[in-house]
Amino acid sequence: MGEAGRPAGRRPQGGTGRDQRREGSAGRDQRREGGVGRDQRRESGVGRDQRREGGPRRDSRRRPPADPARRAAYDAVSAVHRDDAYANLVLPRLLRERGLRGRDAAFATELTYGTLRLTGTLDAIIAVAADRDVARIDPPVRDALRLGTYQLLRMRVAAHAGASTTVDLVRALAPGAVGFANAVLRRVGERDWDGWIERLAADADPVRRLALAHAHPEWIVRAFSESLRADSDETARALAADNVAPPVHLAARPGLVTAAELAADVGGQVGRYSPYAVYLPGGAPGEIRAVREGRAHVQDEGSQLVAAALVNAAVDGADERWLDLCAGPGGKSGLLGALAAQRGAALTAVEVTPHRADLVAAATRNLPVTVVTADGRDVGAIAELPAQGFDRVLVDAPCTGLGSLRRRPESRWRRQPSDLPPLTRLQRELLAAGLRAVRPGGVVAYVTCSPHLVETNVGVTEACRRSGYPVELVDARPLLPAGMPELGGGPSVQLWPHRHGTDAMFLAVLRRGEA
Numbered sequence: 234m235g236e237a238g239r240p241a242g243r244r245p246q247g248g249t250g251r252d253q254r255r256e257g258s259a260g261r262d263q264r265r266e267g268g269v270g271r272d273q274r275r276e277s278g279v280g281r282d283q284r285r286e287g288g289p290r291r292d293s294r295r296r297p298p299a300d301p302a303r304r305a306a307y308d309a310v311s312a313v314h315r316d317d318a319y320a321n322l323v324l325p326r327l328l329r330e331r332g333l334r335g336r337d338a339a340f341a342t343e344l345t346y347g348t349l350r351l352t353g354t355l356d357a358i359i360a361v362a363a364d365r366d367v368a369r370i371d372p373p374v375r376d377a378l379r380l381g382t383y384q385l386l387r388m389r390v391a392a393h394a395g396a397s398t399t400v401d402l403v404r405a406l407a408p409g410a411v412g413f414a415n416a417v418l419r420r421v422g423e424r425d426w427d428g429w430i431e432r433l434a435a436d437a438d439p440v441r442r443l444a445l446a447h448a449h450p451e452w453i454v455r456a457f458s459e460s461l462r463a464d465s466d467e468t469a470r471a472l473a474a475d476n477v478a479p480p481v482h483l484a485a486r487p488g489l490v491t492a493a494e495l496a497a498d499v500g501g502q503v504g505r506y507s508p509y510a511v512y513l514p515g516g517a518p519g520e521i522r523a524v525r526e527g528r529a530h531v532q533d534e535g536s537q538l539v540a541a542a543l544v545n546a547a548v549d550g551a552d553e554r555w556l557d558l559c560a561g562p563g564g565k566s567g568l569l570g571a572l573a574a575q576r577g578a579a580l581t582a583v584e585v586t587p588h589r590a591d592l593v594a595a596a597t598r599n600l601p602v603t604v605v606t607a608d609g610r611d612v613g614a615i616a617e618l619p620a621q622g623f624d625r626v627l628v629d630a631p632c633t634g635l636g637s638l639r640r641r642p643e644s645r646w647r648r649q650p651s652d653l654p655p656l657t658r659l660q661r662e663l664l665a666a667g668l669r670a671v672r673p674g675g676v677v678a679y680v681t682c683s684p685h686l687v688e689t690n691v692g693v694t695e696a697c698r699r700s701g702y703p704v705e706l707v708d709a710r711p712l713l714p715a716g717m718p719e720l721g722g723g724p725s726v727q728l729w730p731h732r733h734g735t736d737a738m739f740l741a742v743l744r745r746g747e748a
């Protein structure tokens with residue numbers, strides 16, 4: 234890539250600085266330019282930087298090609314913003330199609346995911362530097378500036394390279410905005426990241442300050458803070474953990490391969506807590522033989538722990554009929570199916586969306602699992618889902634996914650507080666259905682990948698209150714591996730990335746009493 238290492242936050246050099254000294258403001262620069270920037274052609278510094286770095290001389294009036302890694306990052310980020318694409322689907326495809334590997338692929342990945350994670354704070358910085366709301370910047374230029382700002386403030390990219398390659402990109406996308414982009418980046422580079430946070434958060438309340446510093450929407454900061462009993466230091470650690478890409482976790486399917494065998498096979502590390510977990514050092518999990526052969530699957534360690542907790546709970550009497558009421562795409566069904574095979578039980582896996590039901594079927598091939606494409610709320614209304622027909626039930630309810638933001642770079646900005654009411658209604662209906670499905674004395678594990686209280690303890694309390702029969706909340710902590718730290722005061726458990734290195738999975742275990 235040609236970037237020398239440098240401390241984050243040095244200002245861009247070359248023509249960006251000259252432009253700025255003369256013009257004074259990014260807004261003025263853009264208003265003045267209108268078409269292809271005269272200044273840009275004459276003295277943007279892009280050509281100069283490139284010559285200094287030993288790059289080919291070129292006619293500065295011709296459109297320079299953006300470098301392939303940065304172009305891939307731009308195309309991924311703009312697909313996310315323009316087409317609602319998912320970065321973790323679109324970027325690997327772009328890298329593959331364009332033959333980007335090794336350092337280039339790693340650079341494009343860091344730039345794409347980092348830019349998407351920090352979008353809200355990058356936008357706040359750009360708005361000040363551009364002296365206008367980012368909504369008033371053309372989307373392609375806005376995305377290029379986000380990528381440029383991320384490189385200047387958060388990556389060890391030489392400032393002139395970060396700025397000049399961004400200007401190259403803008404020249405290719407919107408030639409009329411070159412001078413504007415130059416000036417905005419110069420102003421961005423006047424401070425480092427911490428300096429910008431201080432500037433932006435000068436008069437902010439504590440929630441806004443955390444939101445800016447860790448790049449989360451304020452409503453999510455509030456939700457984390459409420460779940461962490463308003464401990465602002467710990468809330469900051471929880472938010473910071475969302476900005477660190479986690480390793481891929483594999484689950485070694487019990488009875489088919491041990492975690493130690495799998496770790497040795499893939500050069501990974503046995504997990505800290507789940508007896509099935511292996512941390513993968515890198516590479517494509519789909520290429521691992523044990524995964525291809527159905528002896529292991531990709532699954533966050535927290536998801537493994539909560540699925541296994543259901544099986545660890547005591548039930549009196551028969552223990553043969555297990556139910557996964559929200560099964561797609563089949564991660565927990567895969568683990569429960571392998572455990573069921575060891576214990577002589579059988580699992581019914583329910584999923585309402587047909588294509589996700591197909592994924593469950595593929596994930597549970599050769600296991601004692603029957604996949605039913607149905608609405609889980611139809612317990613008692615369809616033959617496959619008899620009321621009181623199951624000994625153990627998992628309700629892994631659809632949720633906001635605020636517990637796995639570290640894995641989905643764009644999702645924190647996509648989710649809205651208005652997503653909560655329909656989701657919480659569905660969660661309560663599905664938990665009520667799970668309680669109808671379990672026989673007296675049997676257990677239900679209610680799981681969400683969210684620490685938001687209305688999706689966790691509030692929802693559980695409400696569903697139990699409305700169920701119409703006695704429900705005992707079981708202490709979930711002893712159902713997790715001995716010695717796991719920081720599980721709270723029970724009976725439910727909230728896992729956290731910053732505490733446990735897992736997604737923020739919530740687990741409540743309920744035992745149904747006699748009617």
Ligand SMILES: C[S@@+](CC[C@H](N)C(=O)[O-])C[C@H]1O[C@@H](n2cnc3c(N)ncnc32)[C@H](O)[C@@H]1O
Pocket residue numbers: 536558559560561562563564565566583584585586589607608609610629630631632
């Ligand atoms: C959190 S995901 C489950 C993840 C899954 N247990 C796993 O480990 O792979 C929730 C799933 O519930 C499904 N779902 C949503 N509404 C449903 C309903 N009414 N009945 C059954 N499944 C539903 C969604 O399509 C989604 O696949």
